Amino acid sequence: MAGDNAIETEVVVAERTDLADGIVGLTLRAADGGALPPWRPGAHIDVLLGDDVVRQYSLCGDPEDGTWRLGVLKEGPGSTIVHERIRPGDRLRTRGPRNNFALEDAPRYLFLAGGIGITPILPMAAAAEAAGADWRLLYGGRRLSAMAFLDELSRYGDRVEVRPQDESGPLDLDAALASVEPGTLVYCCGPEPMIAAVEERCAERAPGALRTERFAARPDTGPREAFEVELALSGKTVEVPAGCSILEAVEKAGVDVLSSCREGTCGTCETPVLEGEPDHRDAVLTDAERADGGFMMICVSRSRGPRLTLEL
Structure with missing residues (x-):
């Protein structure tokens, strides 16, 4: 996995703009005037909003311009704080960047974005264009006035297809995917029903071919049996009850683990697996990473057997 989860940076809000109905944009600079940690398309940061409220937002600007740009949809308590309280000049603490959705080299791309899911896709489109790749973007939203970055996307011409649902109906995913050629990578970010359909x-x-990023947890329908976890570095063995996550059990045992979303979407609590078979329930790891079994997200994932050994 890419990124340093432990990097904390104090930033100052340099600019705030209205991007669309219910979406504000923040431009962040390092509070000390120095350089922000570098990032590549697909990366996100944690924003620490106080009172244990931590939210993850995709970086949607230019990786080379020395700032971080966010697009924040007003949805839930964290984004409400951003919309109602955060103004230019305010200072915020952040962690990251971290990238679980990295843009891989490919000759062709199909980008699929729904609503605020356009935020990680925007710099990907710019990178694909700069690389001379063949790419197209299908971008859907509830209505045109609620869709951000339309002006920026207009410069790409017919590579971008904008589909507001109130005018065009739901995205025609069958048509979009019918002509995917071998060697094409498909990047998708948006609401859970859209991602599941893709x-x-x-x-x-x-x-x-598919790479996804979720803003909400996957539905958890798997069994929740008790098991043991051996913490190789701490010399402890903890019981994980049926109604408890590994992260919660480890914390109760007095072992500190860096975590953020606690629902398997951000990758902060990624932990090396030394022995045993994880039951992956996160929205971060690829199929290949799951099959390898070398890492797991301990906030949601469990064990397929009676015991796991973790590097904690």
């Missing part, structure tokens, strides 16, 4: 179609038509 996953289903790509499994049939373009296995191995």
Whole structure:
């Protein structure tokens, strides 16, 4: 996994703009006037908003311009703080960047964005264009006035197809994926029903091509049996009850683990697995990483057997 989860940076809000209905943009600079940690398309940061409120936001600006730009949809308590309280000149603490959605080299890309899911896709499109790759973007939203970055995307012409649902209906994913050629990578970010639909179609038509990022946890329908976890570095063995996560059990045992979302979407609590078979329930790892079993997100994932050994 890419990124240093432990890097904390104090930033200052240099600019705040209204991007669309219910979406504000923040431009952040290092509070000390220095350089911000570097990032590449697909990266996100944690924003620490006080009172144990931590939210993850994708970086949607230019990796080379020395700032971080966020697009924040007003949805939930964390984003409400951003919309109602955060103004230019305010200082914020951040962690990261971290990248679980990195843009890989490919000759062709299909980008699929729903709503605020356009934020990580925007710098990907710019990178694909700069690399001379063949790419297209299908961007859907509830209505045109609620869709951010339309002016920026207009410079790409017919590579970008904008589909507001109130005018065009739901995205035609079957049509978008029908012509995916071998060697094309598909990047998708948006609401859970959209991502699940794309996953289903790509499994049939373009296995191995899909890369996704979720803003909400996957539905957890797996069994929740108790098991033991050996903490190799701490010399402790802890019981993980059926109604408890590994992260919660480890914290109760007095072992500190860096965590953020606690729902398997951010990658902060990624932990090396030394022995045992994880039952992966996160929205971060790729299929290949899951099959390898070398890491797991201990905030949601569990064990397939009676015991795991973790590097904690």
